[in-house]
Amino acid sequence: MPRVLVSTLLVTVFLAPFANAGRISPIDMQPLIAPGYEAEDRDERGMWQLFDRLEEDIANSNLVVRDPELTAYVGGVMEQLLGEMAADFRVYIVRNPDFNASMAPNGMMLVHTGLLARIKNEAQLAAVLGHEAGHYFRRHSVQRWRSMKTKTAIMSVIALGAAAGSGASGNASNNWYDLANAINAGIMLSIFKYSRSHEQEADAYGLRLLAESGYAPHQAAAVWGQLISERKASAEARDKRYKDRSRSALSTHPPTESRMTDLRLSADDLVDTMLDGNGGSNGVGTWRSGIASIRSSLIEEQIKLNDSGASIHLINSLADGGWSSDLHYFLGEAYSLRGGEGDTELAAEAYASAVQYADPIPEAYRAHGYAEIKAGYKEDGYEALARYLELRPDAPDAAMTRFTIGQ
Ligand SMILES: [Zn+2]
Known part of the structure; x- marks a missing residue:
């Protein structure tokens, strides 16, 4: 699956190949845009119009998660982070298992479900939102747009996507989104491989926002740390050596050690200078209740990728905050999918644990049964399957389950 989003001007979290060529101080990061900013000249207005069209397609796409509780929660974090400036942003949660987020110049921000799946507290979400907002406030897109020699090629890609989107097919939005993704992955990387300083600015800007709004600035580096250890676990399970791809200009995924170090050092500074030595708040409880309505689907999406090293690592890592019925159940699913020696037993143990909770995830009864x-x-077994049917009478496999237990 292509890992780079739709548009060439969406600046991804990942395009920071080299991080340590002089750390940018978060204190120096001032916004270049005031609240209610609108595109100024013709050039910039043209760029905004393209993104407005793109946003219309994305807003109507069934890839967007429409969950009122989640939307309200993310909106609340944006407000805490940005104050009145939050009104200039629209955040869309997009179904995509990759860890990614992106910022368009017109205020459209996209956050992948694969990113939410890996986040452990509200401060980490704020770190990602703040980084993306940093690209917006520092006007990175328009700077790139102006320096770009190949605008025509990019515009034609976006136009192609929009044309496919207006086609007759039922889920055209999806098709064009995927198409634009596929086409853009290559173009975007070749054009934007020089984006290091923008990424450094966005990192620094995001940290400043965290500190100003009382979130723990160290959680920005923690996000990268989690991602790096997951990648290592995944590589290990596949007998491959993890590579810190910081040297590859074309890497779409450089969650590098050096970037993490920069974030940590800057967070140290902020805790001393802006937070009077107080580390700031993590917001574990608010995060868990904020995403409660979709958490199971977030984990399920990861399990389905069938990268057992990554899945098992991720579940154990999420369980640092406490085990729960769904985590046990999905751990069982990951073992079942891995299907190695002893995995049937490990899965059975996990399912048995999952149904011990007061309010278990219904699918755990089926698996346990x-x-x-x-x-x-x-x-x-029959008893557990009957319980599953009680909780999910309309499940797709309800008829088969009834047959199994002779109902
Ligand atoms: Zn970025």
Whole structure:
């Protein structure tokens, strides 16, 4: 799957190949845009119009997660982070399992579900939102746009996407989004490989916003740390060596050690200078309740990628904040998918743990039921399957489950 978003001017979190050529101080980062900013000259207005069209397509796409609780929650974090400036942004949660987020010049921000799946607290979400907002406030897109020699090629790609989107097919929005993704991955990387200083600015800007709004600035580096250890676990499970791709200008994913170090050092400074030595708030509880309505679907999306090293690492890492029914259940699913020696037993144990909770995820009863039957405990198995049917009478496999237990 292409990992770089739709548009050539969406600046991704990842385009920071080299980080340590002089750290930018967060204190120096001032906004270049005032609240309510509108594109000024013709050049910039043209660019905005392209993104307005793109946004219309994305807003109508069924790839956008439409969950009122989640939307309200993310909106609240934007307000805490940006104050009145938050009104200039629209944040869309896009279904995509990759860790990514991006910022368009017209105020459209995209956050992937794959990013939310890996975040552990509200300060980490704020770190990502703040980084993307940093690109906006520092006017990175328009600077790139003006320095670009190949605007025609980019405009034709966007136009092609829009044309495909207006086609007759039922889920045309999806098609064109994927198409634009595929086409842009290559073009974008070749054009924007020089974006290091912009990424450094966005990192610094994001940290400043965190500190100003009382969030823990160290959580920005923590996000990268989590990502690096997941990548290592994934590589290890596949017998591949993890590479810190900081030297590759074409890498779409450089969550590098050096970038993490810069973020950590700058956070140290901010804690001393702006927070009087107080580390700031993490917001673990508010994060968990904020994403409660979609958390299971976030984890499920990762499990389905069938990267067992990454999945198992991710679940264990999320369980640092406490185990829960869904985490046990999905751990079982990850073992089942891995299907190695002893994995059936590990999965059965995980499912058994999942149904011990007061309010288990219903699918855990199904998985536990079949595991029990397989292990020879037919009655217990049937009981669990009956419980599953009670909770999910309209499940796609309800008829088959009824047949199994002879109802
Ligand atoms: Zn960025």
